[in-house]
Amino acid sequence: MSPDPARRSERSRQAILTATRELLFEVGYPKLTIEAIAARAGVGKQTIYRWWPSKGAVMFDSLLPAPAGAPELALPDTGDVEADLKTVLRAIAEEFETPYLDQMTRALATEVHNDPTLGEEMVKRLLMPHLEATKERLRSAQAAGQLAAGLDLQAAVEMLFAPLFYRWMLRIGPLTPEYADTVATMAVAAMRPH
Amino acid sequence: MSPDPARRSERSRQAILTATRELLFEVGYPKLTIEAIAARAGVGKQTIYRWWPSKGAVMFDSLLPAPAGAPELALPDTGDVEADLKTVLRAIAEEFETPYLDQMTRALATEVHNDPTLGEEMVKRLLMPHLEATKERLRSAQAAGQLAAGLDLQAAVEMLFAPLFYRWMLRIGPLTPEYADTVATMAVAAMRPH
Amino acid sequence: MSPDPARRSERSRQAILTATRELLFEVGYPKLTIEAIAARAGVGKQTIYRWWPSKGAVMFDSLLPAPAGAPELALPDTGDVEADLKTVLRAIAEEFETPYLDQMTRALATEVHNDPTLGEEMVKRLLMPHLEATKERLRSAQAAGQLAAGLDLQAAVEMLFAPLFYRWMLRIGPLTPEYADTVATMAVAAMRPH
Amino acid sequence: MSPDPARRSERSRQAILTATRELLFEVGYPKLTIEAIAARAGVGKQTIYRWWPSKGAVMFDSLLPAPAGAPELALPDTGDVEADLKTVLRAIAEEFETPYLDQMTRALATEVHNDPTLGEEMVKRLLMPHLEATKERLRSAQAAGQLAAGLDLQAAVEMLFAPLFYRWMLRIGPLTPEYADTVATMAVAAMRPH
DNA sequence: AATTAACCGAGACGGTACGTCCTGTCTTGTA
DNA sequence: TACAAGACAGGACGTACCGTCTCGGTTAATT
Numbered sequence: 001m002s003p004d005p006a007r008r009s010e011r012s013r014q015a016i017l018t019a020t021r022e023l024l025f026e027v028g029y030p031k032l033t034i035e036a037i038a039a040r041a042g043v044g045k046q047t048i049y050r051w052w053p054s055k056g057a058v059m060f061d062s063l064l065p066a067p068a069g070a071p072e073l074a075l076p077d078t079g080d081v082e083a084d085l086k087t088v089l090r091a092i093a094e095e096f097e098t099p100y101l102d103q104m105t106r107a108l109a110t111e112v113h114n115d116p117t118l119g120e121e122m123v124k125r126l127l128m129p130h131l132e133a134t135k136e137r138l139r140s141a142q143a144a145g146q147l148a149a150g151l152d153l154q155a156a157v158e159m160l161f162a163p164l165f166y167r168w169m170l171r172i173g174p175l176t177p178e179y180a181d182t183v184a185t186m187a188v189a190a191m192r193p194h
Numbered sequence: 195m196s197p198d199p200a201r202r203s204e205r206s207r208q209a210i211l212t213a214t215r216e217l218l219f220e221v222g223y224p225k226l227t228i229e230a231i232a233a234r235a236g237v238g239k240q241t242i243y244r245w246w247p248s249k250g251a252v253m254f255d256s257l258l259p260a261p262a263g264a265p266e267l268a269l270p271d272t273g274d275v276e277a278d279l280k281t282v283l284r285a286i287a288e289e290f291e292t293p294y295l296d297q298m299t300r301a302l303a304t305e306v307h308n309d310p311t312l313g314e315e316m317v318k319r320l321l322m323p324h325l326e327a328t329k330e331r332l333r334s335a336q337a338a339g340q341l342a343a344g345l346d347l348q349a350a351v352e353m354l355f356a357p358l359f360y361r362w363m364l365r366i367g368p369l370t371p372e373y374a375d376t377v378a379t380m381a382v383a384a385m386r387p388h
Numbered sequence: 389m390s391p392d393p394a395r396r397s398e399r400s401r402q403a404i405l406t407a408t409r410e411l412l413f414e415v416g417y418p419k420l421t422i423e424a425i426a427a428r429a430g431v432g433k434q435t436i437y438r439w440w441p442s443k444g445a446v447m448f449d450s451l452l453p454a455p456a457g458a459p460e461l462a463l464p465d466t467g468d469v470e471a472d473l474k475t476v477l478r479a480i481a482e483e484f485e486t487p488y489l490d491q492m493t494r495a496l497a498t499e500v501h502n503d504p505t506l507g508e509e510m511v512k513r514l515l516m517p518h519l520e521a522t523k524e525r526l527r528s529a530q531a532a533g534q535l536a537a538g539l540d541l542q543a544a545v546e547m548l549f550a551p552l553f554y555r556w557m558l559r560i561g562p563l564t565p566e567y568a569d570t571v572a573t574m575a576v577a578a579m580r581p582h
Numbered sequence: 583m584s585p586d587p588a589r590r591s592e593r594s595r596q597a598i599l600t601a602t603r604e605l606l607f608e609v610g611y612p613k614l615t616i617e618a619i620a621a622r623a624g625v626g627k628q629t630i631y632r633w634w635p636s637k638g639a640v641m642f643d644s645l646l647p648a649p650a651g652a653p654e655l656a657l658p659d660t661g662d663v664e665a666d667l668k669t670v671l672r673a674i675a676e677e678f679e680t681p682y683l684d685q686m687t688r689a690l691a692t693e694v695h696n697d698p699t700l701g702e703e704m705v706k707r708l709l710m711p712h713l714e715a716t717k718e719r720l721r722s723a724q725a726a727g728q729l730a731a732g733l734d735l736q737a738a739v740e741m742l743f744a745p746l747f748y749r750w751m752l753r754i755g756p757l758t759p760e761y762a763d764t765v766a767t768m769a770v771a772a773m774r775p776h
Numbered sequence: 777a778a779t780t781a782a783c784c785g786a787g788a789c790g791g792t793a794c795g796t797c798c799t800g801t802c803t804t805g806t807a
Numbered sequence: 808t809a810c811a812a813g814a815c816a817g818g819a820c821g822t823a824c825c826g827t828c829t830c831g832g833t834t835a836a837t838t
Contacts (some may be wrong), residue, residue, distance in 0.1 A: 197813080198812090201813070201814055203814070206814090206816090237816070237817095238816045238817055239816095239818095240815075240816085241815065244814080339809090
């Protein structure tokens, strides 16, 4: 019934993912079509439909690191939480400002809205590692007494990342390093003891 | 060249917007088609293409209050900022949890990604009034000495709304009243003097 | 109910007929549209619909002489019927070979197929005068004893014109002067006494 | 680039031709639409556009015998040319008077005007066989000394068929058996020796 | 080594929607 | 009230993709 992954052509798989990435960049997600991917990849359409359930799924696989390949992220730990978080937030802000990454991330986000399954997938593969790594750094700061003991860590990391995401998605304003610093400063203020 | 707005049929305009709203709810944004809108509204397709540049623009007009009609919002002011903000955030959380509003807001968000023009429009029509009203309340609290004098008000309001939006969009967790309270508490902590 | 011809704008009428003729030549009958005629003539579409029942009718009026204006045709009469008919048939053959007239006549013919009313109109306005004039010449030849007395004149004139029309319409072969002569010779042979 | 005829669906081809024939009869050629054909045939529009260049071409294939299938026609040969030709012309006159055939032939003729390619096709497939068969009969009569030896056979056959076609197309008069006889008699008179 | 069963490239198929064009009617403002 | 202008409901156009379906032609792995 369902196809045999053992006989899958790695060659075709790579060609499809590469073609998808190229086309995503060239024409954007809304104008991305299965036919174009197949043509560019030199592949039959059926080969795409055989292995992926939707256009969004192909795009996800083409942009996201393989589930297994998710590296163990770790934040810098200089002993100064606020400084370390600033470093991280500045890096994220810079990424969002990169046109290529901006475009790709918006493509992902578009699909996340309309397909909860893919949303879950993305959160798991892409977001959770970052959130968990950040939580780990906050725990270390807690242990050092820099942050409140009873802190809701989940809410705390969301408070760190959410403002950048919010600005980026709604294009409310530019994601400058200064803004990243402001967010870090305010968030840390909210987490301090007392 | 471009059509004369003075001769526009108000009857057709309303029929189109109503049909769009109904279909959005019934089939969802990705399956919304111009043909279906025209058919439901009893309108020629050309009449839609004449007045709107894209499917997204029709949807926007059907969901968003008219620019002129944007009401002057004002937040409650009991004297206790934190309590007032909790009230507001709880209300927003509740809205996002309503299936109908959830669906509509996702439709808007999808389009915002792919059309900066519409994004700007939405921010201006829908978001800014809320942000401005909230800023006003924060100013009043500053005057009362409850918040730091040098506070970056724009960053502050974003820190209030962003976490709810973040959770909602990425479906990271439920938007409970408790979560709304947590966000408000933390954000206010970040804004306090010292 | 129906419009008052007394108030009809002669200016518009002429502009419409001229525009129609120009467009017929430029784009051909199948691509001729009422909108284009109106635009070219600087006229409202309604003005066309008010005075003509169909696209074909406009074309007819634009190409055919006014009913009243049908000139009294008369064939040459040198005393030699065959020679006179050759003169006439050669002239007709030449007309059909003129690209402009070829195109216009085909436009008329197309419409004649699909609208018997227009067909009748065309026959009456364009064809009958020629047929009658030719009949008249044949009668004169009969009187001179050159043609059979009991000749079916209607059948005879049709036998003269039909072959040219046939070749032209079906593009079976070129309408050369030689062919015109052959037709005249054979037809006259068929009409001679005995 | 162009489609592979080997993979063409015979099922669809037949369905399209049948649907076209039915619709031609039901609504007439000017109101025949590709959409209606596709719908009636249970076929995608693209399948029609893939294999035929125009609406006229579909109609032609639906009405005309396949090129290969053109039967070898032969006229009766009783030894009396005039009688044999009367038989043939009466048959043709009768065909043109049949409402169904009249309608179909007019549809063909309409398209012939506007597309020389189709005209050629029709002449080759439909007309030439008849003309050639008739020429053959005339040759046999020539051999028997009934017709002039130096006769221009092409002009002769055209003189036989053209008058019927002329009357039919321009609706000048009814195609009665008597008229068929008159045409045959006159034409034969034109072909006789001397 | 021959067989066989799957994946593969290719692309025809029945469909749906697109965005454009035109039809014939209706409405508005001008002369 | 005829007119120029053009918005309107409707509907066909020809195109682009969708997702499914054959069709040979390679590959494997099994006989």
